[in-house]
Amino acid sequence: MITRAGWGLAAASVLVYAAGAPFGYAQVAVLAAAGLAAVGAGALWTLRGAGLEVRREVAPVKVARGEPAVAVLHLRNTGRWRRSGLVARDTCRDTTVSVEVPSLARHTARTVSYRLPTRRRGETPVGPLLLERTDPFGLSRRSIAYGRADMLLVRPRTVPLASLNSGRRRNVDGLASRSAPAGASSFKGLREYVIGDDLRHVHWRSTARTGVLMVKELTDVNLPSTVTVLDTRTSAYEGDDEFELAVDVVASAACAVTRDRFPVRVFTGAGELVHAKGAPGEDEEVLDRLAVVERSDAAESPLHALRRAGSGGALVLVSGTFAALADAAAVRRRFDQVLFVRVGEPSEGGVPQAAGVTVIEAGDLEELAAAWPR
Known part of the structure; x- marks a missing residue:
């Protein structure tokens, strides 16, 4: 051309x-x-034919919003002549990334890497890759497409938070357990050993003191469970940045629970997004599902989602408007602990309060971590 x-x-x-x-x-x-x-x-x-072998890799394929992601080009000159004046152009959503390719002598290979934009959350197609070749005077240009588009998943950012203490019956040892089966048992008392008891439950101090083999008696307790609700109504947020922060808050709250191997349910204005039951690695599923959540004019209010969320455990409701605080207050008696998080710039009229609801105002994840209950 x-x-x-x-x-x-x-x-x-x-x-x-x-x-x-x-x-x-x-x-x-x-x-x-x-x-x-x-x-x-x-x-x-x-x-003239390019005579190039081109291969692109995207690493990592899943990345938190704002974290670095890199595309690596592997080029090899299979022709008989030196190749120069090459420019690689890759498309990542609405952004075009251009990088100059060093001159390639015959039968030589080069590796070129460049950063990909990760500011926006979601499934991000990378490519197709275009390799442009111009003559030495810049009078003519030819573009050749290589390969197909790769997929980069930009997921929400998270900050470490503590699991909310909930459950109808508290474990006297706290929330130290990191597995659901062990977390479902609590110490009740001591009794004499009988044939068939698990020797791992022997209480050696009491055995040494009494001279009788004593074992710990355990009883089932309710696992601490959490319900998180993300307000996805378009009118609830002033802009994209506020909504992205709201998704980050929900991801942080949900992952704090799943990483401790406790159950959590995530709801949006479209219904239940994911139900994690406490299995290993479910925090990855939570992040993958939240990566593709978008605002919608047709989204239901948080109160509709709460009607399907059951009762018991802790509730975390995240929105960009204090108007949703009334939805959290309306169901406060159904949960052991209710937390409402409003994201965005500090409100001029102060932070409203509601009986039985802990209210947090967060302008970023650092403010969330500082105000989060411990």
Whole structure:
């Protein structure tokens, strides 16, 4: 393809010839012919086969919002001539990333890496990759597509938080357990050993003191459970930044629970998004699901989601408006602990309060971590 510079040179050559030819200037004809010849030579230069092997890798394929993600190009010159003037252009959502490729001698390979934009959360197609080749004078350009688009998943950011203490019956040992089966048992008392008891439950101090083999008697307790609700109504937020922060808050609250192997349910204005039951690795599923959540004019209010959330445990409701505080207050008696988080700039009228509801105002994740109950 002829570039703007090439078309400009061709037009100038024609004008020069048209202006000088009637006066019989031979030099004008030479200059015009040279200009047109340069444009033609540039076109022939770029029409020549590229003779390149190109492979791209995206690492990592899942990344938190704002964290670095890199594309790595592996290029090899399989032709007989040195390749130069190459520019790689990759498309990442609405952003085009350009990187110059070093000159490649025959039968040599190079690796080029470049950063990908990760400011926006969601499934981000990377590519297709275009390799542009220009002639030495920039008069002609040729673009060749290599491979297909790769997928980069930009997930919410998280900050470490403590699991909320909830459950109808508290474990006297606290929330130290990191597995659901162990977390479902609590110490009740001591009794004498009987044949068939698990020797791992022997209480050696009492056995040494009494001279009788004593074992710990355990009883089942309710696992601390959490319900998180994300307000996805478009009208609840002033802009995209506030909504992204709200998703980060929900991700942080939910992952604090799943990483301790306790159950959590995540709701949005479209219904239940994910129900983690305390199995290992479920925090990854929570982040993957939250990565693709979007605002919607058709989203239901948080109160509709809370009607399907059951009762018991802790509730975390996140919104960009204090108007949703009334929804949290309306169901406070159904939960052991209710937490309302309003994201965005500090309100001028102060932070409203509601009986039985802990209210937090967070302008970023650091403020959330500082105000989070411990």
